[in-house]
Amino acid sequence: MAPSLSSFKTLRLDGVSRDFGTVNALRDLTLTIERGEFVALLGPSGCGKSTALNCIAGLLPTSRGAIFLDDHRLDILPAEERGFGMVFQNYALFPHMTVRDNIGFGLKMRGVPKAEAAQRVEKAIETVRLGTQAHKLPGQLSGGQQQRVAIARAIVVEPPLVLMDEPLSNLDAKLRLEMRQEIRRIHAGLGSITIYVTHDQDEALSLADRIVVLRDGMIRQVGTPEDLYARPAHLDVAEFMGFRNRIPAKLKTRSGDAVAIDVNGVLLQGSAREELRGDDVIVAIRPDDLFAGEAHEGGIPALVEATEYRGRDFFGSARAADGTELFFRSSRRHTPGEKVALIADPARLLVYGAA
Amino acid sequence: MSSIDYHSNPGLKARLAARGLDSVTLLVIPAIALLIGLFVYPFAYGLWLSFNPKDGSLLGNYIRFFSDPFLYDTIGTTLKLAVPVTILNLVFAVPVAFRVRLMKNQRLLTTILVLPITLGTVLVAEGMLNYLGPQGWANRIMMALGILSSPVKLTNNYWGVMLSLVITGFPFTFLLTLSYISGIDPALEQAAATLGAKAAARFRYIFLPLLIPGLAITFCLSFVQAYSVFPSAVLLGAPAGATRVNDIYAETGQFEIGTGDRVMRVDRIWQDGWTDCAVNGFNFSNPSYKLAFKLRQAPSAPERIIGPVSLNDADGYTGVRFRSRSLAMRVTPESDKQWAMGKLRMRMKAGGMR
Numbered sequence: 272m273a274p275s276l277s278s279f280k281t282l283r284l285d286g287v288s289r290d291f292g293t294v295n296a297l298r299d300l301t302l303t304i305e306r307g308e309f310v311a312l313l314g315p316s317g318c319g320k321s322t323a324l325n326c327i328a329g330l331l332p333t334s335r336g337a338i339f340l341d342d343h344r345l346d347i348l349p350a351e352e353r354g355f356g357m358v359f360q361n362y363a364l365f366p367h368m369t370v371r372d373n374i375g376f377g378l379k380m381r382g383v384p385k386a387e388a389a390q391r392v393e394k395a396i397e398t399v400r401l402g403t404q405a406h407k408l409p410g411q412l413s414g415g416q417q418q419r420v421a422i423a424r425a426i427v428v429e430p431p432l433v434l435m436d437e438p439l440s441n442l443d444a445k446l447r448l449e450m451r452q453e454i455r456r457i458h459a460g461l462g463s464i465t466i467y468v469t470h471d472q473d474e475a476l477s478l479a480d481r482i483v484v485l486r487d488g489m490i491r492q493v494g495t496p497e498d499l500y501a502r503p504a505h506l507d508v509a510e511f512m513g514f515r516n517r518i519p520a521k522l523k524t525r526s527g528d529a530v531a532i533d534v535n536g537v538l539l540q541g542s543a544r545e546e547l548r549g550d551d552v553i554v555a556i557r558p559d560d561l562f563a564g565e566a567h568e569g570g571i572p573a574l575v576e577a578t579e580y581r582g583r584d585f586f587g588s589a590r591a592a593d594g595t596e597l598f599f600r601s602s603r604r605h606t607p608g609e610k611v612a613l614i615a616d617p618a619r620l621l622v623y624g625a626a
Numbered sequence: 627m628s629s630i631d632y633h634s635n636p637g638l639k640a641r642l643a644a645r646g647l648d649s650v651t652l653l654v655i656p657a658i659a660l661l662i663g664l665f666v667y668p669f670a671y672g673l674w675l676s677f678n679p680k681d682g683s684l685l686g687n688y689i690r691f692f693s694d695p696f697l698y699d700t701i702g703t704t705l706k707l708a709v710p711v712t713i714l715n716l717v718f719a720v721p722v723a724f725r726v727r728l729m730k731n732q733r734l735l736t737t738i739l740v741l742p743i744t745l746g747t748v749l750v751a752e753g754m755l756n757y758l759g760p761q762g763w764a765n766r767i768m769m770a771l772g773i774l775s776s777p778v779k780l781t782n783n784y785w786g787v788m789l790s791l792v793i794t795g796f797p798f799t800f801l802l803t804l805s806y807i808s809g810i811d812p813a814l815e816q817a818a819a820t821l822g823a824k825a826a827a828r829f830r831y832i833f834l835p836l837l838i839p840g841l842a843i844t845f846c847l848s849f850v851q852a853y854s855v856f857p858s859a860v861l862l863g864a865p866a867g868a869t870r871v872n873d874i875y876a877e878t879g880q881f882e883i884g885t886g887d888r889v890m891r892v893d894r895i896w897q898d899g900w901t902d903c904a905v906n907g908f909n910f911s912n913p914s915y916k917l918a919f920k921l922r923q924a925p926s927a928p929e930r931i932i933g934p935v936s937l938n939d940a941d942g943y944t945g946v947r948f949r950s951r952s953l954a955m956r957v958t959p960e961s962d963k964q965w966a967m968g969k970l971r972m973r974m975k976a977g978g979m980r
Binding site: 353355357359363364367424425 | 818822824
């Protein structure tokens with residue numbers, strides 16, 4: 272039997288790989304996760320994040336590598352012997368069982384005595400706030416309620432590891448925000464490891480203690496949400512983290528991370544994020560950090576194409592002299608065709624080598 | 627400013643359209659007419675006829691049906707075939723479908739498994755006779771290899787019909803089962819596995835409860851298919867014997883007997899085994915007339931006369947037991963030895979002397 276929740280300290284993934292035919296869906300995933308950590312696997316579709324989760328859960332055999340919970344090797348066990356809890360994207364609730372029976376299924380399979388099982392099921396129902404729905408069938412519940420059942424079902428067995436596969440992707444925006452908090456609260460109460468797969472950077476940033484960005488089956492960056500948000504290690508990570516503006520530029524001078532670059536003849540200050548080879552670089556910046564000033568103030572000159580109001584600020588798109596499309600923030604509405612100069616904080620203007 | 631009328635009802639056309647009735651709906655009329663003409667009307671007419679028997683009573687037909695052992699024996703024999711065949715087909719189909727569901731080359735395998743459907747029962751029956759018959763190559767090979775000393779009889783009896791029904795019925799059962807199993811979200815099984823359910827528990831608690839409705843429908847449809855087994859039974863079974871089924875009954879109701887010792891050759895029905903022959907519904911002008919059978923053991927054997935037997939049963943039902951390939955029948959008045967004329971219905975009854 273897998274180690275119980277009370278005794279384990281770390282989950283260790285050691286070079287976990289998975290091939291589909293000649294395609295390497297997951298390459299050499301190595302990661303050590305401490306008890307109590309909430310880790311998000313983040314990446315675009317096809318990046319291998321779901322493959323990783325299924326390998327850890329035991330639903331997909333690994334091609335190479337090993338998974339350890341402390342010193343127990345788990346990757347050689349079938350899913351039913353690993354003792355992990357999993358929350359599926361489409362919930363995968365048993366349609367013929369009531370909420371209570373769904374939640375109690377794992378306990379029944381583990382041979383927990385009926386009285387104790389009933390007690391634990393009631394506690395789990397309370398944790399996910401489903402008290403009045405316990406006698407219903409999944410088909411009678413809303414999406415959010417079904418999601419709560421799926422979570423309760425996974426955590427009631429007190430697994431050392433809870434795996435969540437895009438659990439919020441089928442919910443509407445408001446419910447998604449609510450459930451985020453709920454998931455965070457449940458995680459804190461459980462004290463186990465949660466591995467959470469998502470393609471939504473907001474979700475990963477708000478939920479995780481640590482984010483693992485995957486691309487083409489490989490780890491691109493591991494870091495705290497703050498790290499990833501402010502200092503993406505690679506251009507593709509930056510793109511994925513919302514650095515929507517990518518501007519080709521020439522490197523002028525460099526001292527440490529501080530660099531001077533030439534964008535269409537305008538000299539700007541920025542921060543280098545990786546080893547730069549050659550003079551051709553790409554400047555990445557979030558629309559949030561690119562401000563529109565008056566044309567004479569200095570900055571990247573551009574012609575406004577459109578602006579839209581988003582509450583506190585206006586966001587707009589403009590075109591630079593070389594045709595690059597730029598997205599910016601502004602304190603006022605601009606008329607299409609208006610000339611603006613786009614300026615940025617050098618710390619927020621990240622410079623990567625051109626591929 | 628033109629006034630807008632918010633209160634008058636929409637026109638009839640709009641109201642019908644809201645209920646899903648528009649001009650496109652008219653397209654179903656030919657199909658409905660066909661259904662009524664070819665199915666509903668004949669069925670209703672037959673039903674009506676069944677309540678109007680010749681004797682004038684409302685339920686006469688039904689009383690006769692349920693009090694006639696021959697009829698319910700026939701049904702019983704058919705059930706003895708159809709029920710085990712249906713169960714067997716399901717028992718085979720479920721595990722195969724479970725495996726096929728996970729396969730990549732599902733289409734190829736499905737095609738192979740479904741092929742017997744396209745062959746039709748007659749072709750399958752002929753194939754089985756060639757393959758499994760007493761001189762078929764299955765038996766020959768087994769005997770050549772010394773596994774058998776004499777051929778195993780797998781055709782022209784219960785097992786022949788059974789086997790052919792399994793072969794022709796399996797693809798149908800399999801396809802239905804496969805579609806029901808494929809309809810179950812694979813994530814459910816995965817969820818059950820992560821919750822600690824081993825394969826047996828996953829089947830017992832997840833798949834089985836979800837499959838029951840589908841399996842019930844599959845059972846009914848497969849059963850109906852197996853129940854109408856005439857071609858298999860006639861070609862592969864012992865039509866007069868253990869596998870006589872409903873369809874044969876219709877054939878046996880038509881023999882006529884003429885004057886003299888007219889011989890009715892019914893080789894196609896007679897088999898080697900003992901057979902009961904019964905006669906009823908035979909109305910003689912003189913109730914003291916008796917019935918006798920003249921028959922041969924083999925085409926060249928001497929004739930033997932069985933009977934005469936009295937026809938004094940209340941319902942004019944009587945029977946004799948014989949082993950024969952050809953048969954003559956006569957009705958003898960008590961006093962003289964003339965062969966009588968008349969129509970009679972013959973029935974073959976299963977089993978006989980052992």
